[in-house]
Amino acid sequence: MLLTSPTPTTPVAGPSAGDLTRDPLTFGVGARVTASVMADDYVDVLTRALAEVSTDGLVLSTGDVSTYVGGSETDLLRYLTDLGAALAATGHHVTLTVHLSRGCPGEVVCERPGGAGPRGASVPPTRTTGRLAAAEWALYPLADAAPAVGPDGAAPPEPDHMRDIYAAIDHARELGTFRGSEHFVTRLEGDLGDVLATAVAGWVLVGRSVQHVTSHLQVSLNSPNHAAPAGATDGAIDGEVVR
Amino acid sequence: MLLTSPTPTTPVAGPSAGDLTRDPLTFGVGARVTASVMADDYVDVLTRALAEVSTDGLVLSTGDVSTYVGGSETDLLRYLTDLGAALAATGHHVTLTVHLSRGCPGEVVCERPGGAGPRGASVPPTRTTGRLAAAEWALYPLADAAPAVGPDGAAPPEPDHMRDIYAAIDHARELGTFRGSEHFVTRLEGDLGDVLATAVAGWVLVGRSVQHVTSHLQVSLNSPNHAAPAGATDGAIDGEVVR
Numbered sequence: 456m457l458l459t460s461p462t463p464t465t466p467v468a469g470p471s472a473g474d475l476t477r478d479p480l481t482f483g484v485g486a487r488v489t490a491s492v493m494a495d496d497y498v499d500v501l502t503r504a505l506a507e508v509s510t511d512g513l514v515l516s517t518g519d520v521s522t523y524v525g526g527s528e529t530d531l532l533r534y535l536t537d538l539g540a541a542l543a544a545t546g547h548h549v550t551l552t553v554h555l556s557r558g559c560p561g562e563v564v565c566e567r568p569g570g571a572g573p574r575g576a577s578v579p580p581t582r583t584t585g586r587l588a589a590a591e592w593a594l595y596p597l598a599d600a601a602p603a604v605g606p607d608g609a610a611p612p613e614p615d616h617m618r619d620i621y622a623a624i625d626h627a628r629e630l631g632t633f634r635g636s637e638h639f640v641t642r643l644e645g646d647l648g649d650v651l652a653t654a655v656a657g658w659v660l661v662g663r664s665v666q667h668v669t670s671h672l673q674v675s676l677n678s679p680n681h682a683a684p685a686g687a688t689d690g691a692i693d694g695e696v697v698r
Numbered sequence: 699m700l701l702t703s704p705t706p707t708t709p710v711a712g713p714s715a716g717d718l719t720r721d722p723l724t725f726g727v728g729a730r731v732t733a734s735v736m737a738d739d740y741v742d743v744l745t746r747a748l749a750e751v752s753t754d755g756l757v758l759s760t761g762d763v764s765t766y767v768g769g770s771e772t773d774l775l776r777y778l779t780d781l782g783a784a785l786a787a788t789g790h791h792v793t794l795t796v797h798l799s800r801g802c803p804g805e806v807v808c809e810r811p812g813g814a815g816p817r818g819a820s821v822p823p824t825r826t827t828g829r830l831a832a833a834e835w836a837l838y839p840l841a842d843a844a845p846a847v848g849p850d851g852a853a854p855p856e857p858d859h860m861r862d863i864y865a866a867i868d869h870a871r872e873l874g875t876f877r878g879s880e881h882f883v884t885r886l887e888g889d890l891g892d893v894l895a896t897a898v899a900g901w902v903l904v905g906r907s908v909q910h911v912t913s914h915l916q917v918s919l920n921s922p923n924h925a926a927p928a929g930a931t932d933g934a935i936d937g938e939v940v941r
Contacts, residue, residue, distance in 0.1 A: 554882060
């Protein structure tokens with residue numbers, strides 16, 4: 456928590472700003488993931504699904520509330536897509552809660568890499584899974600001041616949330632996942648791979664001009680309500696209960 | 699999503715700033731809640747639990763990803779506590795995902811109540827449930843500029859994130875729920891009522907000097923791992939799988 460506490464950025468001895476943004480773990484690029492399977496044998500279902508998912512290039516620490524996954528944006532999206540697809544393939548109703556973070560490796564007090572500035576990263580490749588997902592997305596640019604030094608020591612781009620946020624929206628429209636807005640979130644629908652890629656891409660795109668960016672994505676797989684017309688995105692489907 | 703897009707605050711015709719902060723719905727006080735029950739008959743379990751929970755004073759809109767609940771901080775905490783307690787009482791492993799927001803009733807573009815400033819609210823009363831919860835908490839103060847006018851038209855307090863964030867930490871310590879920090883989140887444990895109250899109180903306390911504050915809380919109930927010693931909060935419990 457408290458990732459946004461405005462701790463004065465203190466210069467970091469040793470690695471250069473470029474080093475700080477280049478290494479995903481040093482820069483605090485990672486996710487916390489909670490997968491909930493609506494089944495009596497959820498432990499077995501999860502264990503079997505996880506056995507299919509490669510963790511190459513990632514650091515994992517599993518807990519009773521969520522699992523921390525640290526690594527590059529591309530490895531994170533691959534892991535999330537593979538995990539979601541493996542769970543969707545079970546046919547069970549599954550919820551995936553994904554909390555992405557970058558630029559704030561600190562904990563109770565956010566200790567940013569001194570002068571690291573934003574991390575320029577490519578939008579990771581998307582994998583189509585053939586599985587429908589509905590999701591709600593929140594994206595939080597948390598740093599506003601222009602960093603002293605950008606990636607590789609170059610002058611960083613001027614911070615411009617709206618530019619990057621509109622780029623994130625445009626990317627969502629290109630992926631065909633954007634369904635509009637609801638209270639506090641944006642509604643996404645489409646192939647699971649595209650839905651996850653939308654959130655990761657938005658987080659990466661905003662991260663090009665903002666050092667510390669978090670994003671929260673709540674995904675529903677195999678919901679009994681996904682037989683509802685694709686247009687029914689107003690969050691008020693008859694007969695629904697809390698999912 | 700995009701709650702943090704820095705839309706210029708435009709004066710609002712009609713209601714005064716005091717009115718904008720006084721009414722919870724006008725100010726955008728609410729939550730999105732997803733409850734996941736690890737059981738084959740999850741729909742029946744949820745339906746029965748929801749039937750026990752009062753929605754007095756709240757506006758609800760239920761969807762296939764989450765349910766929006768709007769209303770005062772006190773009514774929201776009562777609803778969350780009653781819902782969590784009813785689900786915990788089923789004995790099933792349940793995950794609750796709670797996304798709190800205040801001060802940004804807009805949607806794709808955050809349209810803050812013009813000059814509303816922060817909403818001063820009391821820390822809601824806590825109800826002890828007798829149910830153990832483990833949770834991970836993130837708190838995001840999203841507005842920094844001093845508002846033109848504070849609650850009731852009075853001059854607002856000077857924004858001071860650290861003061862309020864430390865107040866939130868102190869409150870968590872008083873409630874005995876604070877367990878330390880993990881990547882991107884704070885670990886909370888204790889009675890479900892205290893864990894929920896910790897997140898709501900932190901959100902309210904930071905909201906006294908920051909207009910737009912969101913908080914994300916991931917709660918685990920009846921986890922098979924909660925037999926683990928209370929000290930085991932390092933998120934790396936042997937034999938765990940993604941929850």
